[in-house]
Amino acid sequence: MTGRQLVYAALWANGVTAKQTAEIMGVTLHTARSARVRLQRKYAAAGIRVRNSVDMARILAAELPRITPQRSATARLPEPGRSGGRPSTITPDRLAIVQQLRADGLSFGRIADQLGVSRYVVSRAFARAERDAAVGAEE
Secondary structure (H helix, E strand, O other), rough: OOOHHHHHHHHHHHHOOOHHHHHHHHHOOOOOOOOHHHHHHHHHHHOOOOOHHHHHOOOOHHHHHHHHOOHHHHOOOOOOOOOOOOHHHHHEEEEHHHHHHOOOOOOHHHHHHHHOOOHHHHHHHHHHHHHHHHHHHHH
8 A cells, every 4th residue: 555545544544524535635526535436446356345434444454564664765865975866977186177277267168178078067066166165165
């Protein structure tokens, strides 16, 4: 059972009407009713008859011990010191080249052409380096 289905089932099991469920979940009345019908069909396919909130409460009481919590959002965060996504095309060595060429007066476009990357990559790396230098100077 998905987290959303579990919420619909819990509301139904607690006697919340379809109209109240729609308001709580921020969906239309049709969607709330459809969720109940889908739950009924799901259990009917397994040979379990769900006619009312009492039946749903009985099912939830049996299923809840088997439902395992999903990993939290914080469990998916990268390790400290690591960022997600692609590796940077501007390595520390290339950043030093960017800074030197920029100090020599070259535009981001010309630097990008020399390094074989986009102008956006060069300007973003340069801005990040300046921001990091400013933060380091404050400390």
